[in-house]
Amino acid sequence: MEIDRRTFDRMLELTTQQQAKELSRLGFDLFENADEYYGIVIPSDNWNAPDRSVIEDFFERIYDDHEAKMTLYDKTHKLSSHDSKLLKDFIISDAGENEYYPDLFIGHLTSNGKSLVVVVERTGGCTDCEAKLAGVFSDMRSALQRIGGEDYELIS
Numbered sequence: 149m150e151i152d153r154r155t156f157d158r159m160l161e162l163t164t165q166q167q168a169k170e171l172s173r174l175g176f177d178l179f180e181n182a183d184e185y186y187g188i189v190i191p192s193d194n195w196n197a198p199d200r201s202v203i204e205d206f207f208e209r210i211y212d213d214h215e216a217k218m219t220l221y222d223k224t225h226k227l228s229s230h231d232s233k234l235l236k237d238f239i240i241s242d243a244g245e246n247e248y249y250p251d252l253f254i255g256h257l258t259s260n261g262k263s264l265v266v267v268v269e270r271t272g273g274c275t276d277c278e279a280k281l282a283g284v285f286s287d288m289r290s291a292l293q294r295i296g297g298e299d300y301e302l303i304s
Contacts, residue, residue, distance in 0.1 A: 149174065149181055149257055156259035159284050168281045171266065178279035182255030182268040186288070187304030189252060189296040190243050195236040196299075203227070206238050236301075244303050247273050250280075252295070257284065267291045 151174060159167060171178075194202075203221055207214035221227065227235060243249040250269035257264040267282040285291040292300065 149176055149255070151257050151259050153259050156257060156262065156264065159257065159264055160286060162284075164281060164283045167284045171281065171284075176255070176257070176266065178268045178281060179270075179277075182253045182266050182279075184254045186252040186254050186267075187302050188243055188249060189292060190240055190301045190303070191295075191297045192299035192301070193297065194239050194243075195232070198235065198239070202239070203235070206235050210234060210238065240301055240303065247271070250282075252282070253279075254288070254291075265291055267295070 155170065155174070159170065162170060176182075198206075204214075204218055207217045207221075211217050217231075248271050250271050253268045253270055255266040255268070257266060265285045265288055267285060267288075269280050269282045270277055271280075272278050282295055283291065285294070292302070296302075
């Protein structure tokens with residue numbers, strides 16, 4: 149979407165909430181104007197610092213002796229290197245299959261040959277899909293760092 153230079157220059161200075169209001173004012177539709185599928189970003193904190201409930205769910209789905217595994221984890225608060233690798237794979241696989249894990253879609257704002265990236269997180273299925281602005285960024289690298297942190301996995 150082509151926008152005026154003044155709005156373009158100001159967009160990166162706004163908070164995400166202010167950006168959402170500005171996009172609405174411009175008539176930028178989060179579904180129609182951000183329709184390029186990018187993928188799913190999974191921050192490494194999901195497996196490097198998981199909640200206890202995630203570990204419990206992981207053990208229950210992977211191991212027959214999940215109660216013994218959980219008891220050991222509760223004592224040590226550590227996973228074996230094998231379990232850490234399996235947990236990472238489990239979380240990535242689960243995110244890819246879960247329609248309520250945010251998928252990223254992108255759109256663009258342009259002015260005088262320059263472009264900004266509008267990143268939208270969509271969740272839900274075809275009957276209950278919701279879109280939420282993740283932000284307007286100078287490029288996808290900046291967007292991914294903000295959304296995924298310093299270390300993340302991208303499923304595209």
